[in-house]
Amino acid sequence: xxxxxxxxxxxxxxxxxxxxxxxxxxxxxxxxxxxxxxxxxxxxxxxxxxxxxxxxxxxxxxxxxxxxxxxxxxxxxxxxxxxxxxxxxxxxxxxxxxxxxxxxxxxxxxxxxxxxxxxxxxxxxxxxxxxxxxxxxxxxxxxxxxxxx
Numbered sequence: 001x002x003x004x005x006x007x008x009x010x011x012x013x014x015x016x017x018x019x020x021x022x023x024x025x026x027x028x029x030x031x032x033x034x035x036x037x038x039x040x041x042x043x044x045x046x047x048x049x050x051x052x053x054x055x056x057x058x059x060x061x062x063x064x065x066x067x068x069x070x071x072x073x074x075x076x077x078x079x080x081x082x083x084x085x086x087x088x089x090x091x092x093x094x095x096x097x098x099x100x101x102x103x104x105x106x107x108x109x110x111x112x113x114x115x116x117x118x119x120x121x122x123x124x125x126x127x128x129x130x131x132x133x134x135x136x137x138x139x140x141x142x143x144x145x146x147x148x149x
Contacts, residue, residue: 003026003028003029003077004029004075004076004077004078005029005076005077006030007019008032008080008092009080009083009089009109010082012084016035019080019132019135019136019139022136022137022139023139023140026143027143032072034065040061041058042057044058044061044062044064044065048064069095073098073099074102076099076104077104078104078105078106079099079105080107080108080109080135081096081108081109082109083108083109093118096121096124097121107128109129109130109135
């Protein structure tokens with residue numbers, strides 16, 4: 001059985017690589033957003049045409065990115081949502097809520113000092129982790145039923 005996992009949220013660190021490496025040997029297909037920040041920001045205007053107003057520039061990009069994100073979440077068996085150092089990744093909060101509303105199991109990952117600010121997001125999650133290694137261990141347990149050594 002292949003487990004489809006969507007890795008959402010913070011794009012400025014290599015946490016996704018750590019999760020994928022921690023799950024080597026498991027039948028897991030990972031997907032996620034475009035992590036090239038410039039490409040993600042500019043995809044709308046690059047495809048649909050320039051905008052003089054930054055609001056509409058961002059709006060075009062958000063709309064195009066939402067097609068990929070929503071498709072990935074809808075086709076996932078599990079959604080992992082990472083909030084980085086600067087936890088104000090509002091898109092990550094949306095992704096967690098959207099996945100939860102679809103009945104998808106959500107694993108949230110953030111630093112302990114953000115627990116209060118993210119308490120409602122955490123409540124919607126099936127698990128709250130602090131590290132990519134913990135996320136990988138959760139996924140390994142889900143796939144094998146075995147605890148970490």
